[in-house]
Amino acid sequence: MSEDTIKSSEERLKILFEYAPDGYYLTDLRGIFLDGNRAAEEMVGYKKEELVGKNFAKTKLLSTKQIPKAAALLARNALGQPTGPDEFILTRKDGSKTMVSIRTFPVRIDGKTVVLGIAHDITEYKRTQDELKRSYERMQKVLEDTINALTSAVEKRDPYTAGHQHRVAVLADAIAERMRLPENQKEGLHVASLVHDIGKINVPAGILNKPSGLSEPEFALVKDHVLVGYDILRTIEFPWPVAEIVLQHHERLDGSGYPSGIKDGEIMLEAKILGVADVVESMLAHRPYRPARGMEVAVKEITKNKKKLYDTKVVNACLKVLRDKQFSF
Structure with a gap:
């Protein structure tokens, strides 16, 4: 060269x-x-x-x-x-x-x-990151306030189920943790659990607090709470499919659930978890038309109907959670 x-x-x-x-x-x-x-x-x-x-x-x-x-x-x-x-x-x-x-x-x-x-x-990049973080935190705060307001609205209408949605969320969270769901899925399930009964705001208080059994028209009105809840929640831009989870949480594997009668493969995993958590907590709690049924009955219900009504993996995870001495609502 x-x-x-x-x-x-x-x-x-x-x-x-x-x-x-x-x-x-x-x-x-x-x-x-x-x-x-x-x-x-x-x-x-x-x-x-x-x-x-x-x-x-x-x-x-x-x-x-x-x-x-x-x-x-x-x-x-x-x-x-x-x-x-x-x-x-x-x-x-x-x-x-x-x-x-x-x-x-x-x-x-x-x-x-x-x-x-x-x-x-990277000064501008970091500044933008900080702004996005603050914006996200503000959005999270608004979301939490919205969820709390929705939860409070239902509980004021139905004092017998006060705290029900929160307790269901605690159990659903624990099941999801046992099943090792991804963080994003767990977050969506948690939010859906906290507001899964929001549709009951459309049910007359007299029916919600009725001390005797419901008539067929009354029970049909109660079952509509999932559709009402779906209509309310789909208007909120959650980063998770909250409305769909709430819509499906009363569906069952054999198609005997409501509102659509869909079967196993069509039901979201989050809805399956929420469904089991909802059933268990409901049996453990007092209702105006019956006393609390207790843990033994709740365990028997989900065990007996495993594979038929409730997902096997979800039930197994739930049973492990309930047997954990450290777990509490």
Whole structure:
């Protein structure tokens, strides 16, 4: 390769280094700055001449707490290992802060090993992340308030089932945990459990609190609560299929459930779990038309009808939860 070719290649590399959009810098293995490009200067507010020859630990770029972290990365470079991406907060010359993601690479220049660092400004990215997090937290708060309001509305109409939805949610959560459902599925099930009886707001209080058995027309009206609940919940943009879970929680594997009479393969897993949790909690609780039936009866109900009405895996998980001495509503 001719001397002119080598010189031309070096000039091209110098241009690429100088005008790269990220901050490029060179240090020796002791952490002394050797060079930097324009983007690096803009990133920290110093001219490279102000930093060349200085050890990074002696500058004000890094806080005292960050220096050991940077020194550890430099030690890895000395062993020939690249590092990163690693996040740092740089203090600019004017005192303002810049968040960067840094990668480092040990390279050979003129027979010596030096460190090439590439710093990418992530300040805006982090700010956007923080804003999104705050927005998500606000959305979660609104969602929780909405759920609490819906739950309260039902319980005021039907004092005998006060706390029922919460207790069903506790049991459904425990079953889902036993079955190792993905987090997103568990979250959707939890919300659906908390509002699964919202449709009862459309049922007259006299029917909900009736101390004797219901007539066929009255029971038909009660069964409509899943449809009413579905109509209410589908208007809310939940990030989970809450309305569909609520709609299906009285469906049964053999098609004997309501409102649609769908069978095993058509019923969502979350609805199967909610259905079992609802049955168990209802049997353990007092109702205006009957006393609490007790744990033994509840266990017998889901065990006897496993595979027929209730999903086998769901029932088995529920039984394990109920036998766990640490579990309580």
